[in-house]
Amino acid sequence: MKQNFDKDYVLNTVERILNVESPTGYTKDVVEVLKKYIDELGYSHSRDQKGNLMVTIEGHDESYVRGVSAHVDTLGLMVRSISSEGHLNFTVLGGPILNTYDGEYCTVITRDQKRYRGTVLSKSPSSHVYEDATSRKRDANNMYIRLDENIKNREDVITLGINHGDIIAIDPKVEINPSGFIKSRFLDDKISVALVLGVLKYFKDNTLKPKYTTKVLFSTYEEVGHGMAHLPSDVKELLSIDMGSMGLDLACTEYDVSICAKDSSGPYDYDMVSTLIKIAQTNNLNHAVDIYPMYGSDTSAALRGGNDIKGALIGPGVHASHGMERTHIDGVLSTMSLLSDYLLEEEL
Ligand SMILES: [Zn+2]
Secondary structure, three states: OOOOOOHHHHHHHHHHHHOOOOEOOOOHHHHHHHHHHHHHHOOOEEEOOOOOEEEEEOOOEEEEEEEEEEEOOEOEEEEEEEOOOOOEEEEEEOOOOHHHHOOOEEEEEOOOOOEEEEEEEEOOOOOOOOOOOOOOOOOOOOEEEEEOOOOOOHHHHHHOOOOOOOEEEEOOOOEEOOOOEEEOOOHHHHHHHHHHHHHHHHHHHOOOOOOEEEEEEEEOOHHHOOOOOOOOOOEEEEEEEOOEOOOOOOOOOOOOEEEEEEEOOEEOOHHHHHHHHHHHHHOOOOEEEEEOOOOOOHHHHHHHOOOOOEEEEEEEEOEOOOOOOEEEHHHHHHHHHHHHHHHHOOOO
16 A cells, blocks of 8 residues: 655654664663654653653554564763773773774763763874874774863863763764665664654554554663563564664665564564565565574564564664664655554555
């Protein structure tokens, strides 16, 4: 079925939430913004103890409950220690490609909500001085944060209120291009959060009800593996919407919705994957079925957490994941179509 999705709503939403810092472990600001979006759509929401946000959509059939997840946490850094000259050593939050962080601007968020700007740099940052400026490894031991404050030593940094354990958020550098490309850090998985909201808006605008009662779960610890490890007990199946992998022998492009048959956590539910492929084929959606060599999703976390569910994973193709990511509006719209048709269970 051809749906009249509100493309501008999705693009405006993704731009807004990409610009709210949410490294895994510090998601409360973006969750507050999400709550406003859900309030505007007129759905009710609740939070569990670890901060996941849940929206319940009443279905025609309330005897069976489906879950749909997308994660709102991103990669980031955390202050590990402060050197005698006032440089910040860091530890990673999630698995960023640190080579791509070299030279990036960032914000240090202190426990009392002060924000300081800085730059991620190699510890051999100048080619006029360091012989190994280009060859030095870009990892957490060989990089640091240069703060844009008048500091000469460790004590000056402490005086600013910065301490070990403070969050460091990398600038996302959002660009929405007239050619349809959306490029930014952290499209994994904020593009999916935005497209899920876009599908909810489509339901609202067209007074559509999903076939089954659906719990939409915005998870907050996916990047460290345990995101949706605990599901509401009535959820019987979980469809995670997360970025589609691209590269090597994978078929997915940025114009496609990717249907994952298997990732590092093993194969996804045979029947769910088959149904998703059939919906994509029947509706002529740009799609690819792929195996992700190094990947785990909120569905993987839910299965490992011991939930008795069927699970699957789909998402728009995202290029250069965990680096400078990019996708295309066509892949986003294909993902919305597949999600919407799956929830409405249109006649095949
Ligand atoms: Zn992800």
